[in-house]
Amino acid sequence: MAASNSSKLFSVGRSILGGLCNNSIGSIRSSSEMVQVDFLSQQQRTFIQMRTSLKVVDNSGAKKVMCIQALKGRKGARLGDKVVVSVKEAHSGGKVKKGEVHYGVVVRAAMQRGRCDGSEVKFDDNAVVLINKQGEPIGTRVFGPVPHELRKKKHLKILSLAEHIV
Amino acid sequence: MRLEKCWFCSSTVYPGHGIQYVRNDAKVFRFCRSKCHKNFKMKRNPRKVKWTKAYRRLNGKDMTQDATFEFERKRNRPERYDRSVTENTLKAIKKIDKVRVDREARHHSQRMKGKKAQVLREATKELEQSIHMVKAPAALQEDSSLTLPKIKVKVSQPTEDNRMLE
Numbered sequence: 001m002a003a004s005n006s007s008k009l010f011s012v013g014r015s016i017l018g019g020l021c022n023n024s025i026g027s028i029r030s031s032s033e034m035v036q037v038d039f040l041s042q043q044q045r046t047f048i049q050m051r052t053s054l055k056v057v058d059n060s061g062a063k064k065v066m067c068i069q070a071l072k073g074r075k076g077a078r079l080g081d082k083v084v085v086s087v088k089e090a091h092s093g094g095k096v097k098k099g100e101v102h103y104g105v106v107v108r109a110a111m112q113r114g115r116c117d118g119s120e121v122k123f124d125d126n127a128v129v130l131i132n133k134q135g136e137p138i139g140t141r142v143f144g145p146v147p148h149e150l151r152k153k154k155h156l157k158i159l160s161l162a163e164h165i166v
Numbered sequence: 167m168r169l170e171k172c173w174f175c176s177s178t179v180y181p182g183h184g185i186q187y188v189r190n191d192a193k194v195f196r197f198c199r200s201k202c203h204k205n206f207k208m209k210r211n212p213r214k215v216k217w218t219k220a221y222r223r224l225n226g227k228d229m230t231q232d233a234t235f236e237f238e239r240k241r242n243r244p245e246r247y248d249r250s251v252t253e254n255t256l257k258a259i260k261k262i263d264k265v266r267v268d269r270e271a272r273h274h275s276q277r278m279k280g281k282k283a284q285v286l287r288e289a290t291k292e293l294e295q296s297i298h299m300v301k302a303p304a305a306l307q308e309d310s311s312l313t314l315p316k317i318k319v320k321v322s323q324p325t326e327d328n329r330m331l332e
Contacts, residue, residue: 108188117167118182124190145192164192 045111047076048083048126055127057107058139058161061094062087065104065128079109079121080149085128095138096130102138104128105155107146121147121166129158137161174202174212176219229273234266 048054048067056062069084070077077083085104087096096102107129112122123145130138137158146162159165170179173195185203187195197203205215212220222228237258245251307319 108190112185119179119184119186121186121188123188144190145188147188166186166188166192166194 045109045122047073047078047111048081048106048109049076052076052126053088054083054085054104054106055125056104056130057127057143058129058137059094059141060130060137060139061096062090062102062130064089065102065130067104068101071103077106077109078111079106079113079123079147080153080155081106082131083128085130102130103133104130105137105150105153105158107142107150107158108144113147113149115149123147131155131158170196172196172198172202174198174206174215174218176212227277229270232266232269234262234269237262 047070049070050068052067054065054067056065064087065085066088067077067083068086071082071084073081083104083106085102087098087100087102090096090098105128106126108123108125108127110123110126112120114120127144129142132138135155140161142158142161143163145164145166146158147166148159150156150159167181169181170184171177172179172184174197177198179196179198184196184198185200187197187203187206189195195206197206205212212218213224215221219228223230308321308323
């Protein structure tokens, strides 16, 4: 029954199905959908939730990070949201060490996010910038494009460090 | 508000439509609809896909160089708002569109020209070969006007009876 529900919802919106992906039935369905149309690489892009591995795009020292909690959002974090992360991989001698817990801001998400003019944006990968509890970035540089959704969320420091704003 | 061009098919993307995909090298791809987006994900080259503007321009099906295209060049300098300029621009847009459409029609008719002889030859051939689909062969022998002049017919009997049968 949950499977048939999710199949109906699949046609409505991928993101909703992704939200229901929290249980294993949903995720198996989505992976089977993937296999059926695998040649066209129609991947379901979903929220950033617990255990999502993310790339770090600042020079704070961390390289790969795992999301432990998406603050705000029942189904998970999207572009521009804050997350709590645990550092899995770090550069030696950086500000941040492996195994530490920090906050982060999602600056690139593979899941499309609607803009206020009605269009949608999506990026190639999932990336975060590590911040402290106050919201200031730990690193001093940000790599890659960032969306201007951050302006609304008041992450102006990150925007100022960014090399390309989309 | 800005009217963008679809990366794949080169049609205009109006506000509220389409998806923007931002690659990690900060290149933005805009798509007018999911058809173009899916073709992009399949890694198809728009220059080889017949229905796109890129293909048509490349293969000489549509106009490539024209003075009217200069008006649509992207300008990055914001213009100071001037009511009279706006009015004149709106009038000019209409006129330029009309001129461009006329020129495109002319280009198309120019391209389709030079087929009169071939069309005539094809028509005569079809008349010779497939006239049996239209009129019974018996009727043809009696009425010489239905066939081409080279078939000579000797009319010895009255033809009204056969006509009634048909």
